[in-house]
Amino acid sequence: MAAPPRPAPSPPAPRRLDTSDVLQQIMAITDQSLDEAQAVSIRGIQDEDPPDAQLLRLDNMLLAEGVCRPEKRGRGGAVARAGTATPGGCPNDNSIEHSDYRAKLSQIRQIYHSELEKYEQACREFTTHVTNLLQEQSRMRPVSPKEIERVVGAIHGKFSAIQMQLKQSTCEAVITLRSRLLDARRKRRNFSKQATEVLNEYFYSHLNNPYPSEEAKEELARKGGITVSQVSNWFGNKRIRYKKNMGKFQEEATIYTGKTAVDTTEVGVPGNHASCLSTPSSSSSGPFPLPSAGDAFLTLRTLASLQPPPGGGCLQSQAQGSWQGATPPPATASPAGDPGSINSSTSN
DNA sequence: AAAGATGATTGGGG
DNA sequence: CCCCAATCATCTTT
Numbered sequence: 001m002a003a004p005p006r007p008a009p010s011p012p013a014p015r016r017l018d019t020s021d022v023l024q025q026i027m028a029i030t031d032q033s034l035d036e037a038q039a040v041s042i043r044g045i046q047d048e049d050p051p052d053a054q055l056l057r058l059d060n061m062l063l064a065e066g067v068c069r070p071e072k073r074g075r076g077g078a079v080a081r082a083g084t085a086t087p088g089g090c091p092n093d094n095s096i097e098h099s100d101y102r103a104k105l106s107q108i109r110q111i112y113h114s115e116l117e118k119y120e121q122a123c124r125e126f127t128t129h130v131t132n133l134l135q136e137q138s139r140m141r142p143v144s145p146k147e148i149e150r151v152v153g154a155i156h157g158k159f160s161a162i163q164m165q166l167k168q169s170t171c172e173a174v175i176t177l178r179s180r181l182l183d184a185r186r187k188r189r190n191f192s193k194q195a196t197e198v199l200n201e202y203f204y205s206h207l208n209n210p211y212p213s214e215e216a217k218e219e220l221a222r223k224g225g226i227t228v229s230q231v232s233n234w235f236g237n238k239r240i241r242y243k244k245n246m247g248k249f250q251e252e253a254t255i256y257t258g259k260t261a262v263d264t265t266e267v268g269v270p271g272n273h274a275s276c277l278s279t280p281s282s283s284s285s286g287p288f289p290l291p292s293a294g295d296a297f298l299t300l301r302t303l304a305s306l307q308p309p310p311g312g313g314c315l316q317s318q319a320q321g322s323w324q325g326a327t328p329p330p331a332t333a334s335p336a337g338d339p340g341s342i343n344s345s346t347s348n
Numbered sequence: 349a350a351a352g353a354t355g356a357t358t359g360g361g362g
Numbered sequence: 363c364c365c366c367a368a369t370c371a372t373c374t375t376t
Contacts, residue, residue, distance in 0.1 A: 187371085187372070187373095188354070188355045188356065188371065188372045188373065189355080189372090189373085190353090190354065190355075190372095190373065190374080191354090191355080211364095211365090229356095230355080230356090232364085232365095233355065233356060233357090234354090234355075236364095236365070236366075236367095237354070237355070237356085239365090239366080240366070240367065240368090241353095241354090349376100350375105350376085351374100351375080351376075352373100352374080352375070352376085353372100353373080353374070353375085354371100354372085354373075354374090355370105355371090355372085355373095356369100356370080356371080356372095357368105357369080357370070357371095358367100358368085358369080358370090359366105359367090359368085359369100360365105360366090360367090360368105361364105361365085361366085362363100362364090362365085
């Protein structure tokens with residue numbers, strides 16, 4: 001936290017405006033949700049030698065970021081997600097993060113403007129104050145207009161330096177915020193317990209047709225505090241991974257199937273008889289060619305994974321195949337019968 | 349540090 | 363568009 005070149009000539013006007021104060025405020029915003037103390041990388045804050053070029057760059061950037069926009073036009077800003085928009089570009093409709101970003105950006109903008117105004121007002125007041133003083137002095141002493149000019153110029157110089165610092169701070173804040181947003185796209189953050197719970201609940205209670213409709217996705221997204229895209233991603237991943245290695249998910253399955261309404265605990269007989277019977281529709285009628293058995297196949301799966309028959313024998317070939325139909329590659333079947341721990345991670 | 353888990357991205361297909 | 367499958371990149375566990 002290098003102190004500013006000078007906290008300004010502390011004018012007698014309103015109150016002393018401390019730029020570091022502003023900076024702290026702004027930084028507090030960006031760190032608000034991201035607790036990590038990521039280095040802000042304040043590369044060389046070269047105070048001295050303030051070239052106009054730099055100021056220009058700052059101005060441009062602030063303008064580009066919409067911080068300087070004097071008037072706001074597209075005020076609506078509604079999400080306007082008709083569902084079929086988002087032209088080729090970001091397939092991410094992270095409405096949540098985006099709104100978060102916009103909220104913080106507008107906070108920054110607000111602070112920036114109010115501070116800027118304060119600076120300007122202070123500058124004006126201080127200037128008039130000084131000129132008045134000089135004029136008073138001029139009655140007793142000859143004060144050359146040049147001197148007045150010089151003093152006023154010095155004052156303006158000081159204040160513009162402060163303004164530039166403000167602009168720079170704002171720029172940094174925006175950059176940090178923006179990079180955080182972009183990073184968030186790439187950086188992976190595990191979902192909250194709540195989110196995974198909601199998703200798993202749905203998944204296992206719709207095991208025979210784990211394809212939530214758009215509405216269902218929105219509902220899940222809302223409940224889990226994630227985006228619809230994330231819900232879609234999650235289900236995509238889950239389907240693949242589940243059918244790829246069901247053994248791993250069995251405890252999870254029992255947990256969630258037990259938790260949800262879909263009980264039918266008539267599992268009983270672990271007999272190795274065929275399972276292609278039916279249980280028509282355990283839930284949600286799916287326009288899906290799947291006879292599928294809700295939980296019966298669960299136990300079946302257990303058996304299957306315990307005894308992977310490479311060559312003949314059971315033809316259990318996914319009779320219940322439903323959506324997981326063609327997945328016979330037990331390439332590396334490792335019957336992990338370990339009912340180990342239920343892993344209760346404390347996320348967040 | 350290696351292995352596993354997990355969210356996101358990419359390319360191909362309907 | 364949505365889905366699957368493979369893959370990447372990161373986080374978490376061992």
